[in-house]
Amino acid sequence: MLRVPKYRASLVDAYHEHLRKRRAENPGVPVLHLFEEIKALAFTGCLNLLHKYINQGRADADRSHISPRRLARILLTRPDNLKAEQHELLAKLTAACPEMIQLASGIRDFAPLLAPHAANADALSRWIVQVRGADLPHLHAFARGLERDRDAVNAALTLPYSNGPTEGVNTKTKRIARQMHGRAGFTLLRHRTLLG
CATH class of the missing domain: 1.20.58 (Methane Monooxygenase Hydroxylase; Chain G, domain 1)
Known part of the structure; x- marks a missing residue:
């Protein structure tokens, strides 16, 4: 599972739709031809910038990405608690x-x-x-x-x-002791546990 890449803004972003349309029409179009086309559309960047943009896959059609955390949450959620679009996404991902x-x-x-x-x-x-x-x-x-x-x-x-309730009390006691930074004795800890 790959994380969604986050790119900074680029000079090529303004020509994204044109590049996507041209690459959809002809996937083998040379980058130099694309560079000349967007240069005619007032592109001020260099050929290397366009190469990098295309090699990163940013000129291709948008692909939906999902983070590993979101996938885990969808997988671990009860099926009857999932929304319709989450069911569809889960079906697509599991069939992958x-x-x-x-x-x-x-x-x-x-x-x-x-x-x-x-x-x-x-x-x-x-x-x-x-x-x-x-x-x-x-x-x-x-x-x-x-x-x-x-x-x-x-x-x-x-x-x-x-033993969940017991573990809960232990966790709560440790949290209270941490909040007091070890400054209080047992009597104050007992008092805060009983009142809190």
Whole structure:
């Protein structure tokens, strides 16, 4: 996944539409011909600037780009919470290559396991076997991590109990202690925790 390039303004930007139209008509048109055409349209830059502009792909048709963060958010969002255009974008992106199809199906198959159910331990085993069959090294690493602590993962996926509230209190206590820069003792920390 490539990030969207951000370019500074260029003298060639004013002739972008002309260059795009000419390259759409004849993709093999020499750069020197394009340079002469835009020179006649009052272009003041040099040939090297035009070469750089074209080599960066800026004269081609606009392609929609998506950041890795946005793609991850779309992949991890529940399908019923996605808007219609996000569904279309997800369908286009997952159809782009076999790895994306495997990644999307792996995520879709793992998501139901997060709701505690007694059969989730067996479903997790099947999911790990499925992921190992795919050529996705990052998912392999995730699956290895799940297997390393399999007892805790099985408990989290099958039992209705959670230590989330306890972890939340720990995080809140540490945040309060950091805000006080270590200047207060236990009594003030206790007071702020109970009141906050």
